[in-house]
Structures are given as structure tokens and as C-alpha cells.
Amino acid sequence: MRHLLLRNMACPLVATAIVYALCQSVAAAEKYELQVVTDRPDAIYKAGEEATFLISLTKDGKPLTGENGETVMYRVDDFISSGPDYPNGKLTVGSEPATVKVTSPKPGFLRCIVTMDENKQLTKTAGAAFSPLEIQPSLPAPADFDEFWAEQKRKLAEVPAKAKLTPVKQGNSKIECFDLQVDCLGGAPVSGYLGKPKDAQPNSLPAILWVHGAGVRSSSLGKAVKGANEGMLSLDINAHGLPNGKSADFYREQFAGPLRGYPHFGRENRETTYFVGMFLRLIRAMDYLTSQPEWDGKTLIVIGHSQGGGQALAAGGLNERVSFIASGVPAICDHSGRAAGRINGWPKLVTTLPDGTPAAEELKAAQYVDGVNFASRCKADAIMSVGFIDVTCPPSSCYAAYNQLKGKKQVINKPLMGHAAPPEIHKAFFDAVKAHVKEQAGK
Template identity: 30%
Template sequence: MKGRFFISLLLLIFSGRVSAQNAAAPVGLVDFVLSPDSENWLYPLNQNASVSILVLKYGLPLKGAVIDYEYGPEMFPVDKKGSLTLKQGTAKIDIGSCSKPGFRQLSVKTVYDGKVYRGAIKLGWEPEKIQPTVSMPADFMRFWNKETEGCRKVPLDPELTFLKEYSTPDVDVYLVKIHISQGGKAVYGYLCKPKGAGKYPVLFSPPGAGIKGIAPSVFYAKQGFISFTTEIHGISPLLDAATYKEISNAFGDYWYHHISNRDEYYYKDVYLGCVRSVDFLCSLPEFDGKNVVVTGGSQGGALSIVTAALNKRVTCLAAFYPALCDLTGYLHGRAGGWPHIFSPKNSPVTDRPENIKCLAYYDVVNFAKNISVPGFYSWGYNDNTCPPTSIYAAVNSIPVAKTVVITPITGHWRFEETNQQSVDWIRSQLKKLE
């Protein structure tokens, strides 16, 4: 028995060491450095842009590297393809210009020792002038006001379960279930409350895309907020990963469910669930009665804008690279937002009048036009998940003061420094208690 225990212990230690020794490298063995000839990555209309290309191995130029390149309009078929031999590890490529506000993308790749290495960069032409392509239904806010009034007739009946395993000496964590429709639709989430007595601002954090488990984060609670992080599908986040994967595989791409029916489209209950999540936070006795924040990224960024437009209790928002923006952009010859419903590969099936009409009620651009509170918005140019053209279409439509932080080099991610900027900005918006 002791021998078996000793052998098992050795195997456990050894497997841990192997795992640590084979951790993923933080950088590539071969890296591309792509540098535009404009410091802010932006150009006047009709001005050509060029990109300097540097291929590095061990931080030094890889002489003789052969690269394949292609460039063209963002998210559309390329204009040109070619190849170059970098005798000194460097080259420069002119990628053309735009006659209308928008973006162009250069993609490069090289093969070294049998492995393919890739790089990409997007550059913009007067993107602050990008206007949305999606139409605004005449009854847009009338429709949504009716829907929010209707869902508020359903008692929230919050069910709270204390989660000792996730709580800390400073923060209590609860699993919460709230009800949002007569049909029994519910939303689950994690409520994180500072333990100290007193009144606190509340913060709602809607999730990114997908059907997957979420973990509680005490980050904002440690910053002095009562925070609520939710899922959107009515599935307990305490399910194991394997079960979630089975559900996701069976359910498929939820953003297509009832896409031609405004009253039954999947995101209707999602948007209403966000409204009611804020209502729940505002019902807590520890709420300070003044400050209501909503923040998220990607789908969560989209839902942050939607929530701020529909729930007038919200006092400020911070949205990173929001999805669901200007979905019809593809039908007008430019990039549309995630989930790319009308992209060239999908449009033969999805490009139908009833779909376009329905999605106008769910496009984030039309909610952005109804924002009335201060907002912090941030994204990067190298994002193919939520293309910058689609985000500009939404943010350019916001009629009130906004703080915009652009980090051109980022894709569908953000720097910690930018995240901290958003936290500092949120704090600057808090109203002091009398």
C-alpha cells in the first residue's frame, strides 16, 4: 500500500513538472513587426498607406525570409497577392487607399523550419466619419419600451445561494437566479458584495458570446462595487464544462434562432434579462441609490450599450469592442459586426428582407443612438471578430459626450493598462452620496 502511494505521488509530481516545462511560449520563435507610415494608423481619404515589414528570429532580422502577402478592404476579398524575399529581413509594401471612410488590411505569412508564422495589420481612413448602414425602425423605442414594461410585470423572485468556496475575507459571493418572463425564462449570475457595512454603487457585467460556464470575479467588489456577472441562456453556471459543451453543441449558433421574427428572436429575452439584472441590483438594500454602472466586452460590450439605452437607472457605461454593431454593413460593401450574419459566406442564406427588418430592432447602432449617459469606449484596429468599421458606426452614432480610447495594435483583446483606464474613468463618474 505504501509503495503504491509513493509511486502515485511520484507520478503526480512528475506530471506537474512536465506540464510546467511545456507551458506555451509567450512569443513566437519567428515574429512579424508591421509598422505603418502613419503614427496613429490613420490616413486622409485617397492617400496611400505603406507598411514596413520586419521578420524577427530571436529578436534579430531573419535574412532571406520569403513572405507571402495579401491586402484589400477589411473582411472582404483581397485586391492583391504576392510574395517577397527579404534579403535583410525587411521590406515595405504599399497597400493602397480608401476613397470612403473605412479600413484596409494587410496579411503576411512566412514558413520557417516547416512551420507557418502569420501577421496582420489594419489601417483606417477617416473612420470618425463612418456612418451606419442599418435602418432605424420608426417604432424602435416604442417597441422596446413596451417590452421592458411587460417584463417588469414579472416578479424577479430572486433566489440567492451563498457560495462559501468563492467568497473571500472581503467579499461575499452568491449564485443568483432571477425570473424575467411569464414563460419561466430565468437568468443566473454571480453577485459579489463587499462585506463592510454601508451603501455601495452597483455594477452589472454582461458576458461575452457563447454557451459556456462563467466564474465569479470579485475584482469590482474589491474596488467597492456590488457587482453582478450573468450568463444569458438560463443555464446554471455551476454546471461542469462537459455538460456545457454538450448543451452548446446541441444548441448551435443561438444568434440565428428565430432571426426573421422580431417578437421571438433569441436576443429579445437576452436584452430584457439585462434590463432586469440592473433592476435586481437596484433592489438591494446596500445599493447607494445613485450609481449604476454597466461594463463588458464583445457581446458584453454590446449588451452594455443596450442596457444603458433601455434601463434609465444606468448612470454610466464602459464598453470594449462591442459586437452586434451595424450588422448590415456587409450588404453595403464593408465589414459588419459580429456574428457576421450577412458576410459574403452567409448572405446567400441570410440576406432576406424579413431578417434585415428583424435585426434592425437588435442592432447595437440603434441602441447607441438612444444613449443618454456618459460612456467609455475602447477597441483596436486589428480585430476581425468585431471589426473596427462596425464599432465606429455605433460609437459615431452616440449623441452624448463619450470617452474613446483606441489601441490600434490590439485585436479582440485589451491591455491591462486600458482596463485600468476604464476603472479610473468609472470612478470619476461616481456621484457622491449626500
């Protein structure tokens, strides 16, 4: 190699390239893997119990030895701040995992964030739950919560539910699909794709409503088809009442323009907050589905993730006909979390003032669109997913809603998952949907 470098010294570019390649080869040979887990696979503890985070490293796929241990930095926090009550510092990781011991005196979640030195740029996070089933609403629902929503429904009923169905092509000859537009209160219609089996008999089909996560996009024809293929009235609606099937540029322009920052629109007043309009479209969509002659009269399912998970909770609380909700890492929950000393959920609807307190007007308005308050009125059966290291929809906000659900329920805990809806969650949710449909058919 020395002769090769000398021979190429006359060509500095070649020599530089060879040196760079050698350095890259050495770096590639030193591949580090960082792992952080809890000493319990489910990462669930009682408040006051001690949890242990285990930090381990491998180099080139092999455990480190005592002689070549590496230094890592760590900090523990409650999703707001590490503070003096939680450990932080540096540890040396060798052949055995390094340990960080923590506890929480009250129900909630802690996370441990571990970083290897800046050159390696490795960071891993693990979460631990403490008595999560004991997490309570951060504030009680407003005394006139039900009255407010009854009035919104009354106003909605004054708008005729004029529907327009336009046939849409898809690949299965046994089902039919349509672009659906239904007039609604507030200027934006219900906009979605509807799918159903052809020639279905009256009172024969369960109904499923698919709702969307945050962002701006067309309704999903694929979801409408998926439900229809399973023998359901299947409606997928976009969150904003936008026309479907437009170019990607159209939705990007909407997101960058008139809908930029939409979650915070009108948040100072319960009458103007953006989510009131979104939830009114939910109500109208459910009314449309349950008005169809093919609906079986007893099975109404709402399914979504993130913002869609929050919409599913709202649907269950606003419509007693909802029989099942599937709510993945739900957003729009626990807006008043800061009032109870914990992090609030997406979209951080309430401003935190410099003194750490929530903005009063925003806090008051937010309570009328809080998934926790809808959950307390939801008698439907339910399934929910929760990521223990989710900083977008923090696990405490999800559990604040989950614990209020009144029907038969199950939760899928993911200790190492952030804000995500991986394939196994989608499968578990739809399997639960099909099991519910089967159970309903036997009633």
C-alpha cells in the same frame, strides 16, 4: 560527426534519429520573425490619405541583408475581399522594410496580410483606419424601434420579479456574496452572483453589472467579488439564465446541445431572435440592482467584452439610469453592414445571399437588436476598445456604434489587435470604472 553516423549505420533507427536531430538543430538556428506595421504608430489616416504598411523580417534576431532577402506574399483587403482596388502580390524583404501603399476614399478600415513562404508558415496582419470617427450607421434605426422595446418592457413588467438569494462562500469576511435567481420573461431567469460590502448603509453603493462574451458558462463569482471589494453592488450574470456553479461538462453539454448555434435562433423575426431574451434579462438585472436599498441612486455601470460589449451598449440604450458603460470589442453591432458595402459584425446575424445582398427578413429583424441603434440612445459615459485587425467584431462595426454614443467617451485603439481582451484593456476599463465612481461621488 561522419564517424558517428558510419558507426551507427548498422542501426538505422539511431542514424535516422541523429539526422532528424541535426535537421531540427539547423531549423532552430534559422528563426525568422515577421513584422507588419503602419508608418503612423496610431494607424489612423484621413479618408483619401495614403497609408504605408512596412514589412520587415529578422533572421536569428538580426536584420536581413540585401544578399539574403526573403520573398513574402501580401494582400490588402477591406475585411470582405481584396478586389481589384487593393494591392497584392510578392515582395522581397531585405535590410530595409518593404512597403505597401494604400488608401481608402471613404471612412473605413483596411488590413494588410503578409505571409512568408509555406515552409516558414509565418503570417502577420496590420490594420489602418481611415476617418473612423466619420463611420455612420449602415441603415437608420427602424421608425418603431423605441415602440418595440417599450412593448417588450411592458411584457416584462407583467412577470413578477421574484428573486431567490442563496449565500455563497468566498474569502473576504468584509463582503457577502449570493447566488441570485430572478424570474424573467421567456422562461430563463436572470442567473448570477451578487456581491456587496457587509452592513452597507442605504443609498451608499454604486452598482456594477458584469456581462459575458459569447459561449456558455457559469456566472463569475470572481467578478462579483471584484466589484464588492471596491465598495459596489456587484452583479455578474451569465448570458443564458443557466444555473451557476455546475461542472464544466454541464456547460459543454449545453453548448453542444440546446444552445448550439444560439446566436442565430429565431433570427427571421424580431419577436423571436435570441438576443431579445438576452436583453430582457439585462433589463431585469439592472432593475434588480437599482431596487436595492444600498444603491446610491445615480451610479449604474455595465461592463463586458465581445458579446458582453454588445450587451453593454444595449443596456445603455435601454435604461436611462445607466451612467457608464465599458464595451470591449463589442459584438452584436452593424448587422446591416453589408447593406452599406462593409462587413457586418458578429454573429453575422444576417445571411448574405449569393448575389451579395442581405436576406431581407433577417435584416429587418436584426435592426431591433443592433448595438448601433442602442448606442444612438445611450447617454451614459463610455469607454470602448477596438482591434484594427479583428475579424470577429470588425473595427468598422465597433466604430459605427462608438460614433453614435451621446455621453462623454473614449476609445482605446489597438492597430495590431484582433479579437481580444488583454490584461491592459481590463485594467484600463476598471480604472475608468473607478474614476467614474469617484466622479459620481462628487456630484
